[in-house]
Amino acid sequence: MGSNDNQILGVVLIVRHGDRQGFYQNPTTYTATATQITPLGNQQEYQLGELLRSIYVNASSPSYIPGMSTGLFNQSQVYIRADLGGESGVVYDSCVSLTQGMWPVTIDNNITLANGSTIVAPLGGYQNVPIDAVDPNLDVSLEGFLDCNTFDTHTTDFYNSQLFQQMTKQSAAFLKLLLPYVDGRTVSLQNMWNIYDYMNVNSIHNATFSTALPSTFLEQARALANWHEYNVFTDASVSGIGNIAGQAIVPSILDAFDNIVNTTNPVKMMISAIAYKPFISLFNMTGVAAANPQLAGIVDYASVVAFEVRQSSAGGEPMIRFNFKNGTQDFATYDFLNQTGDVPLSVFIDAVAPNAVNTTAAWCNVCQNSQHRGCGALALAAQQARSAALSPIDPVGAGFLGAGLTLAVVLLSFATLAFLGLLSFGRKPKRRYMLGDDEVELRKSPSRVD
Incomplete structure (x- = not known):
């Protein structure tokens, strides 16, 4: 090692x-x-x-x-x-x-x-x-x-790409041979992970299936699944x-x-x-x-x-x-x-x-999601903060209460989300530390949120 x-x-x-x-x-x-x-x-x-x-x-x-x-x-x-x-x-x-x-x-x-x-x-x-x-x-x-x-769009774009269409043609003959070995599953390059996983699981746990499957088929299916998944997740x-x-x-x-x-x-x-x-x-x-x-x-x-x-x-x-x-x-x-x-x-x-995608808020932004996995709560908090900032206040007290009230609402909203674990994830350690006699600072991008 x-x-x-x-x-x-x-x-x-x-x-x-x-x-x-x-x-x-x-x-x-x-x-x-x-x-x-x-x-x-x-x-x-x-x-x-x-x-x-x-x-x-x-x-x-x-x-x-x-x-x-x-x-x-x-x-x-x-x-x-x-x-x-x-x-x-x-x-x-x-x-x-x-x-x-x-x-x-x-x-x-x-x-x-x-x-x-x-x-x-x-x-x-x-x-x-x-x-x-x-x-x-x-x-x-x-x-x-x-x-x-945005990731789903990336995946769809891959399926519609010339690269994917070329591989579809190249693999068509082999995929047709798999029809007897996939228990009725859709046999297509787009479904390649599910095809391979079914074959792999049964090759391990089903003696009849393992004996009947031609010796090279699992390795060939694995190669196509590797190609498929690598292009999706990169x-x-x-x-x-x-x-x-x-x-x-x-x-x-x-x-x-x-x-x-x-x-x-x-x-x-x-x-x-x-x-x-x-x-x-x-x-x-x-x-x-x-x-x-x-x-x-x-x-x-x-x-x-x-x-x-x-x-x-x-x-x-x-x-x-x-x-x-x-x-x-x-x-x-x-x-x-x-x-x-x-x-x-x-x-x-x-x-x-x-x-790096450092917070749920950042994830919601890059994934263009305003509803799921905490994004809905974040969007609601932002909306409430904006509404509080725009709420009419008696002119006599506006100068004294406006900024303070708005700040209080914003802080309360974000404190609640932080408590619920919706604003960030992972532990947040110190960014400067000592190693022997040397002081080292971890550099980070401006997008990293502590």
Whole structure:
């Protein structure tokens, strides 16, 4: 996982859920039906958790994070969040299994009572690891693509493009061969993700289907699905709306970096459990997919990106290392942002922060949505503020009350929204911090809202 000529300070982990049952996604809006995780999916995530523990929470590992508790889970050191949206409880349940592997049962999880008896937690010392369940209706950061009108337009434009029409012609003969293997599903390039997902799920769980399916068909379907999804969830420009899934998750990554490099902050690990879409956008935004075409598509179950924050023993600016494990494959370190090796934190920030969607208000604006996912409440608050500003007041008291009343209404409206979590998402750490004898400031774009 890269050279170890410097000291790891902490890590940001982006994890895909494990194996699940099949489900359907609308090819244009990507709204989805519910599904559920399988025992295989739980096992995949548990084993991934064990691996991550051996790397980052093992004092004998070269990538052990200094100060991390190697025994009982220490809530002050880790922040974990899991998407509770499109795939129902699959992502959250996967995250639970991941944490069981990272912080396994231990008899040290016990308490001694006043009468002298010692009680060990159930299941041999099970550790309860808090996970922040992210409701996409209240926090858009993990599913920035849903209900995003401009993203839906981007997807429709892709389907109407000459590129898509050319691929439709090229793939027509193969897609026709799939008719006996999709259980009546619409066989079209536009529906390619649903076709592939049905074939993949049944290849894993249905012995009859797996035996009957010609040996190359799943791989061919995967290639078309990768092409389809990469073109939907990316854009030629980093700032393009096709990257909205990545743009929305970036602020939480930057905030986690802030926490890690701030020596007064105990949080040294952040875990985000998600579906596959933000991976595609992030790989595009960071240049990883362009340099590694095999990563331009759907990541496997239980895949993980590890953004390691490192610093030379001689001091200086923190560096970011990009490690990725695609499903059952081994971890590998990738160059990114057109640089070789670890990338300075300031370079990473300068590259992605200007394109980050930092608040729900910003998301409502770029997605041109005034109704869903908190946008309606924001629009109402703005309308109420304007109405209060324009309300007639007795001329005698206007000079004394006008500005104060308007300000009070505006502050009250926005305070309410902030309390409800509708104005911003992600933790808001300090922007200036000390590293040894050097003071470093995280540069940010003017669009970033604290």
